[in-house]
Amino acid sequence: MNASNETAASGPADTPTVPIHLRPARPADVPALVPLLMRLKRLNEEFDPLLKVRDDAERQADEVLRAQLSDPKAVILAAEGVGADKDKVVGFVRALVRERPFYTPEWEGVIVDIYLLPLYRRRGVGEYLLRETSAALKAKGAGVVTAEFPAQNEIASRFYAKRGFRPIQLLHARSL
Amino acid sequence: MAESSPAPVVEGRPARRTPRARRSAAAASEGKTAALGRRAVALSRFYSGKIETVPKVPVRSLRDFALWYTPGVAEVSRAIQSDPERSFDLTGRWNTIAIVTDGSRVLGLGDIGPRAALPVMEGKALLFKWLGGVDAVPLPIHAATPEAFVATVEAIAPAFGGINLEDIASPKCFGILEELQRRLPIPVWHDDQLGTAASTIAGVLNALELTHRSVREIRTVLLGAGAANLVTARLLLALGHDPHRLSVVDQRGVLDAERDDVDELMVRNPWKYRIALQTDGGGRTGDFAHAVAGADVLLAASTPDPTTIRPEHVRSMAPSPIVFALANPVPEIWPAVATAAGAAIVATGRSDFPNQVNNSLIFPSVFRGVLDARARSIPDEIVLAAARELALHAHDQGLSTTHLLPTMEEVAVFPHVAAAVGEAAVRLGIARRPLSREEYYARARQLMDRSGRLVRALARARLTPPMPSAKALPERNEG
Numbered sequence: 001m002n003a004s005n006e007t008a009a010s011g012p013a014d015t016p017t018v019p020i021h022l023r024p025a026r027p028a029d030v031p032a033l034v035p036l037l038m039r040l041k042r043l044n045e046e047f048d049p050l051l052k053v054r055d056d057a058e059r060q061a062d063e064v065l066r067a068q069l070s071d072p073k074a075v076i077l078a079a080e081g082v083g084a085d086k087d088k089v090v091g092f093v094r095a096l097v098r099e100r101p102f103y104t105p106e107w108e109g110v111i112v113d114i115y116l117l118p119l120y121r122r123r124g125v126g127e128y129l130l131r132e133t134s135a136a137l138k139a140k141g142a143g144v145v146t147a148e149f150p151a152q153n154e155i156a157s158r159f160y161a162k163r164g165f166r167p168i169q170l171l172h173a174r175s176l
Numbered sequence: 177m178a179e180s181s182p183a184p185v186v187e188g189r190p191a192r193r194t195p196r197a198r199r200s201a202a203a204a205s206e207g208k209t210a211a212l213g214r215r216a217v218a219l220s221r222f223y224s225g226k227i228e229t230v231p232k233v234p235v236r237s238l239r240d241f242a243l244w245y246t247p248g249v250a251e252v253s254r255a256i257q258s259d260p261e262r263s264f265d266l267t268g269r270w271n272t273i274a275i276v277t278d279g280s281r282v283l284g285l286g287d288i289g290p291r292a293a294l295p296v297m298e299g300k301a302l303l304f305k306w307l308g309g310v311d312a313v314p315l316p317i318h319a320a321t322p323e324a325f326v327a328t329v330e331a332i333a334p335a336f337g338g339i340n341l342e343d344i345a346s347p348k349c350f351g352i353l354e355e356l357q358r359r360l361p362i363p364v365w366h367d368d369q370l371g372t373a374a375s376t377i378a379g380v381l382n383a384l385e386l387t388h389r390s391v392r393e394i395r396t397v398l399l400g401a402g403a404a405n406l407v408t409a410r411l412l413l414a415l416g417h418d419p420h421r422l423s424v425v426d427q428r429g430v431l432d433a434e435r436d437d438v439d440e441l442m443v444r445n446p447w448k449y450r451i452a453l454q455t456d457g458g459g460r461t462g463d464f465a466h467a468v469a470g471a472d473v474l475l476a477a478s479t480p481d482p483t484t485i486r487p488e489h490v491r492s493m494a495p496s497p498i499v500f501a502l503a504n505p506v507p508e509i510w511p512a513v514a515t516a517a518g519a520a521i522v523a524t525g526r527s528d529f530p531n532q533v534n535n536s537l538i539f540p541s542v543f544r545g546v547l548d549a550r551a552r553s554i555p556d557e558i559v560l561a562a563a564r565e566l567a568l569h570a571h572d573q574g575l576s577t578t579h580l581l582p583t584m585e586e587v588a589v590f591p592h593v594a595a596a597v598g599e600a601a602v603r604l605g606i607a608r609r610p611l612s613r614e615e616y617y618a619r620a621r622q623l624m625d626r627s628g629r630l631v632r633a634l635a636r637a638r639l640t641p642p643m644p645s646a647k648a649l650p651e652r653n654e655g
């Protein structure tokens with residue numbers, strides 16, 4: 001499912017009042033990012049059998065992350081904790097800039113993964129992640145930001161709806 | 177259970193006598209349960225049910241029905257129509273509750289469905305009347321989804337002063353209770369959550385007093401994360417227990433905020449998820465053995481298997497450990513084994529050991545109290561007020577390691593708990609009819625005593641046939 005926000009990114013990021021430190025991810029983060037990405041995919045699996053996680057998903061995650069870290073069309077941000085969690089990656093965002101050959105704005109920034117460890121949720125971190133990701137996507141030329149998540153993930157729907165996103169395309173599936 | 181290593185059932189010294197004693201205790205108890213079951217079937221056939229409706233007004237002739245029924249009753253209806261609250265004055269609503277179940281988790285029987293749940297609900301209704309003077313209507317319902325269940329209960333609520341939910345599977349019981357509490361203007365209670373948790377809390381409070389501890393300092397492990405323990409955890413936190421010293425353990429081990437299945441819980445069992453976040457494992461991760469080491473209190477409401485908790489678990493706890501093994505019919509550890517391993521205080525769910533943690537000590541009085549106050553709801557403060565009063569009563573009767581809680585014989589406690597509940601309802605501003613504590617007490621006593629008199633009077637008048645002896649009532653094979 002896609003949700004879109006036409007006004008795209010907000011202005012320059014304010015100082016975060018949130019208990020994280022956000023920075024672009026580096027190859028050295030991959031071992032810490034893989035388990036978080038796997039948690040998100042396993043969560044998605046809860047919502048639909050057609051999102052069943054592959055046996056080799058972990059290796060895939062490693063490869064995809066490494067490839068995208070050097071891809072100029074990808075935005076991968078790592079959220080580090082503070083205090084006792086300093087230097088620990090507690091969340092991440094992965095977003096990709098895609099071309100829209102038939103529509104304007106012609107570049108779309110798609111948030112494919114957004115995940116925070118549970119203790120970091122519901123304190124405005126997600127909002128901050130979204131703002132920073134939007135800014136990074138805009139800087140790469142995106143005129144619209146969208147988000148992909150399982151149709152049944154009502155928590156995600158609510159999260160995005162509160163931030164002005166609405167569904168613009170539906171992805172319907174049936175197995176073959 | 178979290179533990180998976182197949183350690184010996186009993187290790188080291190205390191062995192010899194205990195395993196045999198334990199085996200025979202289990203065998204004896206099984207034999208006894210089977211015999212009781214056969215007799216219960218025979219008696220159920222003989223009496224054909226356990227409760228009936230009985231008039232509470234005089235009927236001198238059919239002419240009186242002009243008052244009790246039409247045309248007189250129309251004026252009563254109009255009075256209620258113009259002021260719905262008067263349904264509590266002009267009908268039996270003030271003292272009537274529904275015992276509602278979908279039969280999805282009945283006693284130890286599991287998902288047996290509403291029809292098969294009826295005898296259990298009848299028994300509960302009898303307990304409500306006998307102990308609490310409460311008119312309870314057994315109401316097992318077919319409901320395909322939690323939403324359908326909630327809608328059905330909401331639809332029948334106008335007839336009742338309270339709702340007692342019973343034997344509904346976890347975790348759907350949490351959502352059903354929360355939603356009904358939100359929607360209905362009367363107390364909604366789920367005994368498997370609140371009744372069990374309240375009597376557990378009462379026992380814990382007294383156990384702490386006996387061992388000179390404060391709830392603010394202890395480390396506690398809750399083994400099992402079902403209906404009762406999740407509420408016990410919530411109530412402990414409300415009493416000021418440090419969340420970071422409270423470990424909830426289920427089959428997969430300590431429930432911490434980063435456990436692999438925590439996102440699955442967020443979707444499937446938000447109540448467990450909430451506790452995972454609040455306690456973050458109580459500073460522990462891993463299996464039950466890791467969690468229990470150094471703990472002051474172990475509250476088990478998990479698997480009815482006497483090897484669930486092993487002596488070495490108890491030995492690894494802090495000095496003078498407190499162990500509640502509440503699984504029924506078989507506790508997670510036999511009390512003698514726990515004591516031999518150093519437990520200072522042991523409680524179980526069974527009446528044949530000292531310190532029975534029993535929700536029957538709670539629910540009749542809680543309902544007596546909220547009904548007499550005509551309470552609009554039943555918040556945790558009420559649950560805690562009942563627990564505290566129960567604890568206090570055992571205290572007044574002489575607290576000891578074998579008298580942690582009142583027994584079911586100490587019937588004097590019931591009206592006191594009811595009065596404490598009524599008083600709490602007034603304090604919280606949810607009583608439709610605020611009275612003084614003394615008034616609540618007097619009322620509760622009178623209504624509770626009346627049930628006993630009623631049952632005896634019916635027996636004397638031979639309206640209730642005397643209990644046939646086992647010989648007079650052959651136990652047929654019931655397929």
Ligand SMILES: CC(C)(COP(=O)(O)OP(=O)(O)OC[C@H]1O[C@@H](n2cnc3c(N)ncnc32)[C@H](O)[C@@H]1OP(=O)(O)O)[C@@H](O)C(=O)NCCC(=O)NCCS
Pocket residue numbers: 040043112113114115116117120121122123124125126127128148149150153155156158159162442
């Ligand atoms: C989605 C996520 C990144 C949001 O981050 P966050 O820091 O919690 O978000 P914010 O604090 O800025 O906003 C929280 C809002 O999200 C929604 N939300 C988040 N978690 C929720 C939960 N467990 N239950 C209900 N709503 C929830 C609510 O709308 C909430 O607003 P509220 O707290 O005012 O009710 C984070 O919750 C997460 O990692 N969830 C699991 C992974 C996931 O679902 N990812 C999205 C799909 S790919």
